[in-house]
Amino acid sequence: MMRFLLLFSRQGKLRLQKWFTPVSDREKKKVIRDMVLLVLARQPRSCNFLHWRDLKIVYKRYASLYFCSGLENNDNELLALEVLHRYVELLDKYFGNVCELDLIFNFEKAYYILDEFLMGGEVLETSKVAVSASMEEADTLQETMEEYMSKPTY
Amino acid sequence: MPAVSKGDGMRGLAVFISDIRNCKSKEAEIKRINKELANIRSKFKGDKALDGYSKKKYVCKLLFIFLLGHDIDFGHMEAVNLLSSNKPAGGYLFISVLVNSNSELIRLINNAIKNDLSSRNPTFMCLALHCIANVGSREMAEAFASEIPRILVAGDTMDSVKQSAALCLLRLYKTSPDLVLMGEWTSRVVHLLNDQHMGVVTAAISLITCLSQKNPDEFKTCVSLAVSRLSRIVSSASTDLQDYTYYFVPAPWLSCKLLRLLQCYPPPEDGAVKGRLVECLETILNKAQEPPKSKKVQHSNAKNAILFEAISLIIHYDSEPNLLVRACNQLGQFLQHRETNLRYLALESMCTLASSEFSHEAVKTHIETVINALKTERDVSVRQRAADLLYAMCDRSNAKQIVAEMLSYLETADYSIREEMVLKVAILAEKYAVDYSWYVDTILNLIRIAGDYVSEEVWYRVIQIVINRDDVQGYAAKTVFEALQAPACHENMVKVGGYILGEFGNLIAGDPRSSPLVQFNLLHSKFHLCSVPTRALLLSAYIKFINLFPETKATIQEVLRCDSQIRNSDVELQQRAVEYLKLSSIASTDVLATVLEEMPPFPERESSILAKLKKKKGPGTVSVTDLEDSKREGGELNGGGERGPDTAAMASSNASTPSPSADLLGIRSAAPVGAAPASAGSLLVDVFSEAGPAAPSAAVNDDGFLRDLEQPTETCDSLLVEGSGDSE
Secondary structure (H helix, E strand, C coil): CEEEEEEEECCCCEEEEEECCCCCHHHHHHHHHHHHHHHHCCCCCCCCEEEECCEEEEEEEECCEEEEEEECCCCCHHHHHHHHHHHHHHHHHHHCCCEHHHHHHCHHHHHHHHHHHEECCEECCCCHHHHHHHHHHHHHHHCCHHHHHCCCCC | CCCCCCCCCCHHHHHHHHHHHHCCCHHHHHHHHHHHHHHHHHHHHCCCCCCHHHHHHHHHHHHHHHHHCCCCCCCHHHHHHHHCCCCHHHHHHHHHHCCCCCHHHHHHHHHHHHHHHHCCCHHHHHHHHHHHHHHCCHHHHHHHCCHHHHHHHCCCCCHHHHHHHHHHHHHHHHHCHHHCCCCCHHHHHHHHHHCCCHHHHHHHHHHHHHHHHHCCCCCCCHHHHHHHHHHHHHCCCCCCCHHHEECCEECHHHHHHHHHHHCCCCCCCCHHHHHHHHHHHHHHHHHHHCCCCCCCHHHHHHHHHHHHHHHHHHHHHCCCHHHHHHHHHHHHHHCCCCCHHHHHHHHHHHHHHHCCCCCHHHHHCCHHHHHHHHHHCCCHHHHHHHHHHHHHHCCCCCHHHHHHHHHHHHHCCCHHHHHHHHHHHHHHHHHCCCCHHHHHHHHHHHHHHHHHHCCHHHHHHHHHHHHHCHHHHHHHHHHHHHHHCCCCCCHHHHHHHHHHHHHHHHHCCCCHHHCHHHHHHHHHHHHCCCCHHHHHHHHHHHHHHHHHCHHHHHHHHHHHHCHHHHCCCCHHHHHHHHHHHHHHHHCCHHHHHHHCCCCCCCCCCCCHHHHHHHHHHCCCCCCHHHHHHHHHHHCCCCCCCCCCHHHHHHHHHHHHCCCCCCCCCCCCCCCCCCCHHHHHHHHHHHHHCCCCCCCCCCCCCCCCCCCCCCCCCCCCCECCCCCCCCCC
């Protein structure tokens, strides 16, 4: 099972953090710091896997964002790489040509999409069609037409 | 598409986020955030009831502020209120991220969840289940642990809800296993494996795998179902599974999960099931040889993920020689693959393969490739896996070669892995030493190359062995003497040298180049460079010299008498100097000889080095050395069965019972002297007093990457464009 998933930029700014086990705030900060240091220090052509404490770390860079996940020792690393890729595909499908700015301004949507895809650290649904369908449904549930028309700006 | 968001724009939120990004310094950011917090606080407290949209907007703003790293101490109540609105998602998100143990709120949250669970709306039910899974606290487990299995197996539950329920239950089971009781639902859960909806199967398998690990008997019917599902997937054409096909690979996640589930059980007894499974595995191995259907890396990753999982299963069963050899060959091919990832994984898998008796020989054939990887790989994690594999495949036939390679690797190895490497080399050298002078050489080389990382256990051990073996004592004395003559000599070398010369210096005293005075001067020349514990050891060596070589008595007494010893600020040194001085002056030669008699042989105990390595690596490490030990000591392990944690536990428990036959070195088969263990141990401690040098911490750049805020540098580069990410 996945223990955590972090997204951060090349400058080490955290864009998304998802924890699949209860972790104290202090421990979270420590893990984030360690991950950022470890991953950003990697050479460009090295492999995507690392060992850290008793976990396997799988990371991949997409444009300016690093996707970094921590797995337990008996998990399949290649599959985790594909989990990250699938997540990016889902984001891409939802936002259309997703980029880092999308994730900054719509962070809550990024979390929702992640929730449709992973739960408790395990893969919930791998069909792109199914996930996009439920996101659409959730969106329509979230607001009515008149609200959309009469939004204040601040 | 930047900035303009889909669905509900929440422009206020977007404006706020832009403001934050445009702040030029940390102070400006904090100021802006505080302003916003004050605004939100007043809105929440205000008289006007906020409409749902605004509430959601403010809750999201609070969430954003929290995720930036600032603490939030209000807003929970509003978030909970959102739960009962018709837009609960924002509230649930807030709660999952900012969980606190306020009991009032928890009651309200649980109520909201209960309502959502019993509503018939699948979206609300899923949101509620997600919240439970995200928070997973004990209170929630208590409230819902009985409800969720019911939802899971009820006939009228929608598929998407079933999926969420399965994983939610899994989460609760992991955190509070005692609250999830086995019941009627367990047999129905197994049948979810046959469900038509692949998503349901995917989710259910994770649950079943975890449950099977704790209650294997209850769930063993899942094995045959899993096998038939797996063979259906593996033999399906790529168009059959439609959206569950990932880059031309049919249902990779599902396949891997099925293979993982099968690893919880021994090979199926039923002949037909077993035959089908073997056929499946062969198909998977065959597919690896076929040309790829797509050039994309995703295709090969998914295909290889299944392959590696299948190989893990084959290794776990450890009963089909044909499959094992094929797996080994496949891994051998990967060892030289272009892609670094595959080389890494191949090295890792081979480590486990090396401990199986069927394939151990096959693994050894790849030794040259692995050694080459150790020398030439640019990625340090791959080199480390290569070193691990060498350790795993080491046996009597290739020990010398492997130890030599590991020693030369150690000279340039990363600091963070040196200690582990040192332990491994020490273990291998001891285990496969036919000729103990080679062993002594190896350990002294270790100290020379990586002295800082040679822990106490390692050099205690070499001394124990030299003391126990008469034939190597002279060689050890000579080698140590030569090693000490190097101009820059590690402190651990001085410790070992001091002890050995103190005990066996007489064996080389005949040669004028290593006469007693020369030996003493050599040791004393290092005296001032050493730490207190080493000096204490050297003082003991000096008194032993007085006993062995009476002609040095005057010189040594001079040294002991000088102020820097008898008035030394360290109590231990002062005490030793004073007592040894007195002892040498008043004791007759007979008394002195008795007091300073040669050390008796050490009794056999479990190798503390092995224990230290196990502690370092964690409980799951199994290697040839461990298995050989446990086989020798404890009789046959369970045939063809559970491997991994069980085996390691057995190996370590077998090794730790200090039976007389636990004779790692084959030196003494006589029963150990009764009270000797305690006294020998304490004598050892007494002589060596405090611990050796602490390993310097790995050089970590503490300046960190999180600099002060600069202008935003995120690009609008699309994440999925070719070439914008990692090139492999």
